[in-house]
Amino acid sequence: METVLVSVAEVALKSRPVRSLLERKLANQIRFFLVREGFTNFRLYRMQGRLCVETAEPERAAEALSKRLFGAATIIPTTRTTTELNEILRTAVETAVQTISPNESFAVRPKTVGEHPYSSRELAVKIGAEVLERLKEKGVHVNLDEPDRVIHVEAREEAAFIYTKVIPGPGGLPYGSQGRLVSLFSGGIDSPVAAWLMMKRGAAVLPLFLDQRPYVGEDYYLRALEVARIVGGYAPVPNFSLYSIDFGKVMERIMAYREPSLRCVLCKRAMYRAASAIAYKQRAQGLVTGESLGQVASQTLSNLTVISEAVSLPVYRPLVGLDKVEIERMAKAIGTYEATAKKVEGCTVVPSRPKTRAALEKVKEAEEGLGLAELVAEAAERIQRVRLIP
Amino acid sequence: METVLVSVAEVALKSRPVRSLLERKLANQIRFFLVREGFTNFRLYRMQGRLCVETAEPERAAEALSKRLFGAATIIPTTRTTTELNEILRTAVETAVQTISPNESFAVRPKTVGEHPYSSRELAVKIGAEVLERLKEKGVHVNLDEPDRVIHVEAREEAAFIYTKVIPGPGGLPYGSQGRLVSLFSGGIDSPVAAWLMMKRGAAVLPLFLDQRPYVGEDYYLRALEVARIVGGYAPVPNFSLYSIDFGKVMERIMAYREPSLRCVLCKRAMYRAASAIAYKQRAQGLVTGESLGQVASQTLSNLTVISEAVSLPVYRPLVGLDKVEIERMAKAIGTYEATAKKVEGCTVVPSRPKTRAALEKVKEAEEGLGLAELVAEAAERIQRVRLIP
Numbered sequence: 001m002e003t004v005l006v007s008v009a010e011v012a013l014k015s016r017p018v019r020s021l022l023e024r025k026l027a028n029q030i031r032f033f034l035v036r037e038g039f040t041n042f043r044l045y046r047m048q049g050r051l052c053v054e055t056a057e058p059e060r061a062a063e064a065l066s067k068r069l070f071g072a073a074t075i076i077p078t079t080r081t082t083t084e085l086n087e088i089l090r091t092a093v094e095t096a097v098q099t100i101s102p103n104e105s106f107a108v109r110p111k112t113v114g115e116h117p118y119s120s121r122e123l124a125v126k127i128g129a130e131v132l133e134r135l136k137e138k139g140v141h142v143n144l145d146e147p148d149r150v151i152h153v154e155a156r157e158e159a160a161f162i163y164t165k166v167i168p169g170p171g172g173l174p175y176g177s178q179g180r181l182v183s184l185f186s187g188g189i190d191s192p193v194a195a196w197l198m199m200k201r202g203a204a205v206l207p208l209f210l211d212q213r214p215y216v217g218e219d220y221y222l223r224a225l226e227v228a229r230i231v232g233g234y235a236p237v238p239n240f241s242l243y244s245i246d247f248g249k250v251m252e253r254i255m256a257y258r259e260p261s262l263r264c265v266l267c268k269r270a271m272y273r274a275a276s277a278i279a280y281k282q283r284a285q286g287l288v289t290g291e292s293l294g295q296v297a298s299q300t301l302s303n304l305t306v307i308s309e310a311v312s313l314p315v316y317r318p319l320v321g322l323d324k325v326e327i328e329r330m331a332k333a334i335g336t337y338e339a340t341a342k343k344v345e346g347c348t349v350v351p352s353r354p355k356t357r358a359a360l361e362k363v364k365e366a367e368e369g370l371g372l373a374e375l376v377a378e379a380a381e382r383i384q385r386v387r388l389i390p
Numbered sequence: 391m392e393t394v395l396v397s398v399a400e401v402a403l404k405s406r407p408v409r410s411l412l413e414r415k416l417a418n419q420i421r422f423f424l425v426r427e428g429f430t431n432f433r434l435y436r437m438q439g440r441l442c443v444e445t446a447e448p449e450r451a452a453e454a455l456s457k458r459l460f461g462a463a464t465i466i467p468t469t470r471t472t473t474e475l476n477e478i479l480r481t482a483v484e485t486a487v488q489t490i491s492p493n494e495s496f497a498v499r500p501k502t503v504g505e506h507p508y509s510s511r512e513l514a515v516k517i518g519a520e521v522l523e524r525l526k527e528k529g530v531h532v533n534l535d536e537p538d539r540v541i542h543v544e545a546r547e548e549a550a551f552i553y554t555k556v557i558p559g560p561g562g563l564p565y566g567s568q569g570r571l572v573s574l575f576s577g578g579i580d581s582p583v584a585a586w587l588m589m590k591r592g593a594a595v596l597p598l599f600l601d602q603r604p605y606v607g608e609d610y611y612l613r614a615l616e617v618a619r620i621v622g623g624y625a626p627v628p629n630f631s632l633y634s635i636d637f638g639k640v641m642e643r644i645m646a647y648r649e650p651s652l653r654c655v656l657c658k659r660a661m662y663r664a665a666s667a668i669a670y671k672q673r674a675q676g677l678v679t680g681e682s683l684g685q686v687a688s689q690t691l692s693n694l695t696v697i698s699e700a701v702s703l704p705v706y707r708p709l710v711g712l713d714k715v716e717i718e719r720m721a722k723a724i725g726t727y728e729a730t731a732k733k734v735e736g737c738t739v740v741p742s743r744p745k746t747r748a749a750l751e752k753v754k755e756a757e758e759g760l761g762l763a764e765l766v767a768e769a770a771e772r773i774q775r776v777r778l779i780p
Binding site for chain 1: 399400403405408561562563567568569570571584587588590591592593675676682683684685686690691692694695698699702703704705706707708709710711712713714715716743746
């Protein structure tokens, strides 16, 4: 019987009830991803800290899970047998014959858990001898230190598993196991990577697009939709959506202010406020942004301080210590880079010399004069939600 | 004349005055590191967006800078010549002869900036021909697509530079160019990596050790000192120090509270408060911590919210979206891993079941009852500073 083994990441540090909760979440998410990929006939069970999926297509199942299943440390397509010695021998040798190419070297790595009438050494010797017998003529040979192929054999209490490769999972924690965050989601290079990193660490993320049209192009909105769809592909939920708030009036009001150099800080504070309003409504416990220290004028320590002051929720900035090239590398691995790097018409009213050290008192005075907080609160009342099907 | 060329990272996004400021900072920091490495005789100047170091030991200078000079994109040891054709030819061929081993392939990559009586193509053809002439008998040949060795020739207005390798710098922004942060510095695996990342992004960092002795072992303090010394090696300042505050009385007071499950949250809030007090005194604009979402009980979204509420300064958490294995990999690259992984006696009074969702109201009530804020403020008055010599 073909079986995929999934091991849970970072559980060593967790208490037994927390571990059990994480395993149950992960099991549900395995089911979600497999069903989405069209699997109809599979069986899912827990076994000694691992999750096991019985399926006729172990390779395809492992592929479906390996990139997207946050919380998985490793994903291993195996063949399951009984713990009976002859059965293990037969299956291991068959697997070896199918896997090892002519002139390659191999090693058998056995492991036994519980009581068995054979030792792991015995397993290795017997399997190794029979594989050699079958493949010697093709130049196949043993190399224990640096084998081309490894035949893994795990004899556990209930069953034995034979496998030849261990696929690394994405790591992290099961999606949604750590609560919920609102992501300030522009669809540029940074914000999707920031959202993805928090998702990988177990947060459910609501991407929020502050819709600055007509001060940005139509294509700016379409890009955000496209990128949110890619990010949503990692979320094992049926209703991943891009939330958006019409920021046209807010922008108009900011444009009316006499000092263009404060525009970006006023705009960012308004965005934080809107996101915070959504967070309270959706019971999210913080914001996540793509800010990176010193990358642009609004991301100096001074301006980040002024911007953060607008909200009382914590703001998580997983990219704050990374360079643009490092963020781009991550975006490529996640699959958002191409869509985010598209040339779109960004904000057309960025001043030529935005303030890098806006004074908080002055900013607050401006906001009060413009009635910005109220306007943002009104805008946030009319939130829109576009459900994304990945 | 041997010359090391340093190119500045991320300047493309910056305005001219900002760029000029970053270049000047970087020049001072090059001087600092070279002097620290015992260089006494070198000359430093700016040339068209690059910094140039004339020295008799270009390789050693490049090595000294390549790991530690935040803000450097590339570091290139070169030989400088006049822009006269014969001079370039002679030097390039000499460099090639010294660099290319028997049977290797090579290519010449020329670049001309400004007016010259020769084209870059001409440079490539003449140098290539003469190198072949000299080395053909040793099996050396041309391969323009995938050469083993590249002979770079840059003819600029004032001078020409010949070089064969481009060493990547650490990237980021010049140390201290982005203001100052206080780092909550335990000396464990995470906090030094977090501090280092913010340093790389241009923040000056003051590591603060909250000294919980006798609730932690003596070795816990010694580890923090050792790790801070390693981190300080990246700071181009003569007086990098570990700051510490005696937290004994604060701990004692927290221990007196009836509910052990709240201890960790009370302790963390006290630490944030102390760090915040130091930040105000030292004109730092935020805190940096090594927290990673969901890693331990005090790092759930709920508890991070409760802990963040204790201070009004922004808290930067560059590791919040990373897994332990990723953090460990960074620690190894930085050079802190070995020292931080040392077994030391950590906090002996961590409760068996710390709260993962402490209620803010209850926490505040406890703090008031214990008079914790005042006690922390008193403790922060008696800060100690140990200067570290790397």
